[in-house]
Every structure is written in C-alpha cells, then in structure tokens.
Amino acid sequence: MAKRDKLANLLSGAVKQKSESESQIKAKIHIEDEFRDLIPPLKEDEFAQLAQNIAEEGCREPLVVWKVPHDADDELAGKYVLIDGHNRHKICTTYNVDFKIHLVQFKTRFEARNWMINNQLGRRNLSKEQQAFLRGSRYNSEKSQGQRTDLSNSDQPKESTAKRIAKEYNVDEKTIRRDAKFAEGMDIIGKSNPELKQEILKGKVKVNKSHVQKLGEVAKDSDEVPILSVEDIYKRATEIEEGKEEQAYQSQDVPTPQYTNEQINAQIEHYHASIKKALEVAIKNRDRLALSKIKADLNQLEKLLLNN
Known part of the structure; x- marks a missing residue:
C-alpha cells in the first residue's frame, strides 16, 4: 500500500512539474515578425468563426512552438518561437483561454521557414x-x-x-x-x-x-x-516599366533595319492591333501599365514609319 501511494505521489509530481513547465513556456512564447507574416491572414468572418469555435469548444489543436537551441547562430537563440497557430494564440491570450503546445526542433531559421510554408500550403483554404x-x-x-556554400549539399542532384x-x-x-x-x-x-x-x-x-x-x-x-x-502600386509599377522601356530605347545604338513594304505594312498592322488592345485595357481598368505599353508601341511605330 505504501509503495502504491509513493508511486502515485511520484506520478502526480511529474504531471505537476510538466504542467508548470508548459505554463512557463506559454508565458515566454515569442512572436517573430518574419514568421508571423508567413501565415496567411484570415478574413474577418473566418477569424470571428474561429473565435466562436474556441469559445465553445476550447483550443483543441496544439500551437506549434520552435524551441530554438541556445547555441544557435541566431538572435532567437534560447527562445520559444511560435511557428503555427498565430490566430489561435491571439484569440486565446485575448480571452484568457488555455491552450496546449507542441514543441518542435529545427537547426536553423531556414528549416523553420520551410516547414511553415509547406504546412500552410498543405491546407485547402488558401x-x-x-x-x-x-x-x-x-x-x-x-x-x-x-x-x-557552407550549407550546400554536394550530393543533391543539380536541378x-x-x-x-x-x-x-x-x-x-x-x-x-x-x-x-x-x-x-x-x-x-x-x-x-x-x-x-x-x-x-x-x-x-x-x-x-x-x-x-x-x-x-x-x-x-x-x-x-x-x-x-x-x-502607389500602380504608379510605381508603371515607373519601373517605363524605365525599362527608356533604357532599352537609349541602348539601341545599331542602325534600324530596312524592311520591304510588305514587312512594314505587317508591322504597322501589328502595332495598330497592339495599341488598340492596350488602349481598351487602359480605359476599362484604368491600367497604368497598359498606358505604358501604348507609349512603347508608339515609339516603335514612330521609328518604323520614319526610318523606312
């Protein structure tokens, strides 16, 4: 009877120690911006539904935490970094809901990133x-x-x-x-x-x-x-495209080739159709890149008409 009580006390102590250890880890969970930004954000209705599910059923799926080695060549060394479950973590910590954790080990940040990406791509709601x-x-x-080169594997096939x-x-x-x-x-x-x-x-x-x-x-x-x-996205994209066209135009230091009348007429028709199509897109979608395409085609058409 004494042996049984002693064993029960030992098991109880072990469970308590594990629980306390998990509790300490949860308090230390670190959110790394680089990893958080890899998690596709939920839409408002999806986030609300997840919050409701957790409120009604608890957080059933463990949060995945990377225990970064203390000797890792990384500023995260020694930290407990969340790599899966960012939305659940936000809900649980906001509304004081308990959650479980699953510790994983990776040697480098690179390995952790790839695991996260593959894990996310394995889901169907993206x-x-x-x-x-x-x-x-x-x-x-x-x-x-x-x-x-220090991390490359020479045994891998060259693909x-x-x-x-x-x-x-x-x-x-x-x-x-x-x-x-x-x-x-x-x-x-x-x-x-x-x-x-x-x-x-x-x-x-x-x-x-x-x-x-x-x-x-x-x-x-x-x-x-x-x-x-x-x-700003459209404006900057247009500036980049126009910069490429201008650079290409300025770098042309070879004489414009001479074409036959038949070839000239064919190219005129080509640029006519291209400009017409791009103009329709530009007007319909207010697309700055389409306008840039029109300018580029007009430049080519000008050279074709005036140099032949």
Missing part, C-alpha cells in the same frame, strides 16, 4: 494570392540559402530550385519564378504598409498581380519608394 506568396517566399528563401519546387507543388517552373517576384513585391509593400499587404493577401483589396510582380523586379536594388496605397 487564396491564389496566398499560395503564390508562400511558393515565392520559399523559392526566394532557398535561392538565398543556396548562396551559402534548378524553381524546377524542383515546381514539381513539388505541381505547377510549372515559370509560375514559381513569377511567384518569387510577387512575393518580393508583396514584401516591398509590407515595408511601407503592412496592413495593405495583409489586406491584399486576404483578398479584401484587389490588385493586379502583374503590377506587384513589377515591384519585385527592383527588390534586389533595395527600392525605397514608399508604397502606401493601391494607387
């Missing part, structure tokens, strides 16, 4: 914009990682990052490269206006993906032009 952002973020992260990721997500390689520009463009938007970035990913604010991708084309040049509104 918009096309959210999927593109996550795929592009993973591509950009892996390309950056590939520049570090482009875009092609490998495209196979994994069952899309083509060009889609992944476009996604990368979209993700970079969204990050540029987020630097000036994080709320606008979240509203776009929620689908609450509609923008042309090609315009966001244009922003991504100058991401590596540390573009510092503030993006505070949708109008």
Whole structure:
C-alpha cells in the first residue's frame, strides 16, 4: 500500500512539474515578425468563426512552438518561437483561454521557414494570392540559402530550385519564378504598409498581380519608394516599366533595319492591333501599365514609319 501511494505521489509530481513547465513556456512564447507574416491572414468572418469555435469548444489543436537551441547562430537563440497557430494564440491570450503546445526542433531559421510554408500550403483554404506568396517566399528563401556554400549539399542532384519546387507543388517552373517576384513585391509593400499587404493577401483589396510582380523586379536594388496605397502600386509599377522601356530605347545604338513594304505594312498592322488592345485595357481598368505599353508601341511605330 505504501509503495502504491509513493508511486502515485511520484506520478502526480511529474504531471505537476510538466504542467508548470508548459505554463512557463506559454508565458515566454515569442512572436517573430518574419514568421508571423508567413501565415496567411484570415478574413474577418473566418477569424470571428474561429473565435466562436474556441469559445465553445476550447483550443483543441496544439500551437506549434520552435524551441530554438541556445547555441544557435541566431538572435532567437534560447527562445520559444511560435511557428503555427498565430490566430489561435491571439484569440486565446485575448480571452484568457488555455491552450496546449507542441514543441518542435529545427537547426536553423531556414528549416523553420520551410516547414511553415509547406504546412500552410498543405491546407485547402488558401487564396491564389496566398499560395503564390508562400511558393515565392520559399523559392526566394532557398535561392538565398543556396548562396551559402557552407550549407550546400554536394550530393543533391543539380536541378534548378524553381524546377524542383515546381514539381513539388505541381505547377510549372515559370509560375514559381513569377511567384518569387510577387512575393518580393508583396514584401516591398509590407515595408511601407503592412496592413495593405495583409489586406491584399486576404483578398479584401484587389490588385493586379502583374503590377506587384513589377515591384519585385527592383527588390534586389533595395527600392525605397514608399508604397502606401493601391494607387502607389500602380504608379510605381508603371515607373519601373517605363524605365525599362527608356533604357532599352537609349541602348539601341545599331542602325534600324530596312524592311520591304510588305514587312512594314505587317508591322504597322501589328502595332495598330497592339495599341488598340492596350488602349481598351487602359480605359476599362484604368491600367497604368497598359498606358505604358501604348507609349512603347508608339515609339516603335514612330521609328518604323520614319526610318523606312
């Protein structure tokens, strides 16, 4: 009987110690902006529904927490970083609802990011914009990682990052490269206006993906032009496109080739149709990039008519 009581006391103490340990970890959970921004934001009605479910049923799914090694070469070393369950954590801490945690281990921030992205892409309620952002973020992260030769694996087959990721997500390689520009463009938007970035990913604010991708084309040049509104996105995308056209125009130092009358007439028809189509888009959608396309076609048409 004494042995049984002693064993019961030991088990009770172990459970209490574990509970106290989890309680301490919960109080120390760290929200890292980089990881939080990888989580596709919920729409208002989705967030309200999740809050109602938690109020009625409790937080049934554990929050995933990365216990960062103390010796990690990272400013997060020793911290307990939330990597899945940000919406649930916000609801639970706001309304004092208890929740469970599941500790995971990764060697680097890179591994944690990729786990988060794959975990999110495995869910079915993502918009096309959210999927593109996550795929592009993973591509950009892996390309950056590939520049570090100390972390490369020489045993891996030599296959482009875009092609490998495209196979994994069952899309083509060009889609992944476009996604990368979209993700970079969204990050540029987020630097000036994080709320606008979240509203776009929620689908609450509609923008042309090609315009966001244009922003991504100058991401590596540390573009510092503030993006505070949708109008700023269109304006900056147009400036980038016009800058490319102007640069291409100025770099043409070879003589304009001479064409036959038949070839000239064919090209005139081509630019006529192109300008007409772009004009319709520009008027219908108030699309600045379409206006930029019209200007570029007019420049080419002018050279064609006056130099032949």
